[in-house]
Amino acid sequence: MFVLALSVNLIFFIAGILQGILLAAVSYFHPKGDKSVNIFLSLYIICVTALMLIPVVQELFSWQAMFYLMPFPLLIGPFLYLYVRSFKETITWRKTWPHFVLFFVFLVLDYAFIPSLFTKYPASHQMPEEVLLNPVSNLRIGIRILRNVQMIVYYLLALRALTSYQKSIQHIFSEISRINLTWLRWVINGYLFLIISLVVLFYFVFQFPEQFNLLIGINMAIITPYLYIITIKGLTQATLWQMKANGKKENIEKEFLQAEAIESSKKEQDKTQSPKKQPETKIDEIAARILRTMEQDKLYQEADLTLQNLADRIQLPSYQVSQAINDGMNKNFYDLVNSYRVEEAKRLLLDAKNKDFTILSVGFEAGFNSKTTFNTVFKKFTGLTPTEFRAKQKDRLFSEQK
Numbered sequence: 001m002f003v004l005a006l007s008v009n010l011i012f013f014i015a016g017i018l019q020g021i022l023l024a025a026v027s028y029f030h031p032k033g034d035k036s037v038n039i040f041l042s043l044y045i046i047c048v049t050a051l052m053l054i055p056v057v058q059e060l061f062s063w064q065a066m067f068y069l070m071p072f073p074l075l076i077g078p079f080l081y082l083y084v085r086s087f088k089e090t091i092t093w094r095k096t097w098p099h100f101v102l103f104f105v106f107l108v109l110d111y112a113f114i115p116s117l118f119t120k121y122p123a124s125h126q127m128p129e130e131v132l133l134n135p136v137s138n139l140r141i142g143i144r145i146l147r148n149v150q151m152i153v154y155y156l157l158a159l160r161a162l163t164s165y166q167k168s169i170q171h172i173f174s175e176i177s178r179i180n181l182t183w184l185r186w187v188i189n190g191y192l193f194l195i196i197s198l199v200v201l202f203y204f205v206f207q208f209p210e211q212f213n214l215l216i217g218i219n220m221a222i223i224t225p226y227l228y229i230i231t232i233k234g235l236t237q238a239t240l241w242q243m244k245a246n247g248k249k250e251n252i253e254k255e256f257l258q259a260e261a262i263e264s265s266k267k268e269q270d271k272t273q274s275p276k277k278q279p280e281t282k283i284d285e286i287a288a289r290i291l292r293t294m295e296q297d298k299l300y301q302e303a304d305l306t307l308q309n310l311a312d313r314i315q316l317p318s319y320q321v322s323q324a325i326n327d328g329m330n331k332n333f334y335d336l337v338n339s340y341r342v343e344e345a346k347r348l349l350l351d352a353k354n355k356d357f358t359i360l361s362v363g364f365e366a367g368f369n370s371k372t373t374f375n376t377v378f379k380k381f382t383g384l385t386p387t388e389f390r391a392k393q394k395d396r397l398f399s400e401q402k
Helices: 002-029 035-060 063-067 072-086 093-120 129-133 135-171 182-207 209-236 249-272 280-297 307-314 318-329 333-350 359-366 371-382 386-401
Strands: none
Touching: 002 035, 002 209, 035 072, 035 182, 035 209, 072 093, 072 135, 072 182, 093 135, 135 182, 135 249, 135 333, 182 209, 249 307, 249 318, 280 307, 280 318, 280 333, 307 318, 318 333, 333 359, 333 371, 333 386, 359 371, 359 386, 371 386
């Protein structure tokens, strides 16, 4: 009966692992995906799946076989971090290899010292207590602590890269709902939860080996839904260069680097109060041209307006336009365009001729491309939703008429 229960559990565990491999394959080979981005998501999924594989290998083979897989969790953090970075830049081998140094060090140490344990202690499903007291094991415990520190470091790096990304896109796009990676913050925080669960799992596996199947089942119940969600979200998330019609990846990367430079310069300027890079008169002149063009041509009504579109219209380099908006108006491109859209929406909502217009039609007319974005941005600038604003104005007019 015990053997039967064990077999059923192992089949369940192996099925979960195969699901992880399948999800990784779907992420990479999806026809509408960007392989240069999805490869890191796929590798991240594979490495997270390895967390389920390690204890299963111990149960199927021996504690010795499990030791050979122990370095692989060191790849999870780097792949997550590189995945976040790949949304804005091409990740080359030169950028990649430094993040794998610790993994290779751990791998070499394991393969150098583990054989001495294997010859001294017999193979079995349960690790002998003497193994944990061996000096080699003490060295591995130290490395395991280093591994946990490495995971925390990559959590912080991924979080910082995401925050930088979300700030920088506001210097390039006027509509960011399709590229707002709030979901990726959830993925990163999920990674932190996996780190915690990994530490707790290994502690309980060693302390309560008789509860092995239950502990691994709990681990799989956490990891499997997480993998499904990040796969689905990852496949539906557009990269920067997929947001523009006929947009070249190299050009988008250049724009993004300029946006990051401006954001970094702005932070430095706030700290040091250093003078602006361009002469103040030139900044004011460019800012005036921007405002004049926005108002005369009503560019804000173009739902997919980008910084490059505006720069092309006033025939100036995009970095000068972005710097003029930031330094001359103390705004980013996103806030500039959407402030015009909100003012246009307010005008339309107050116009008696538009009393029969729906909120959505007003939003479209002002340049927004969805009701959700319209509501969010309108409330950001006015403190009210469009519906609340219209109702408030009706109440005010009614009061005045009385």
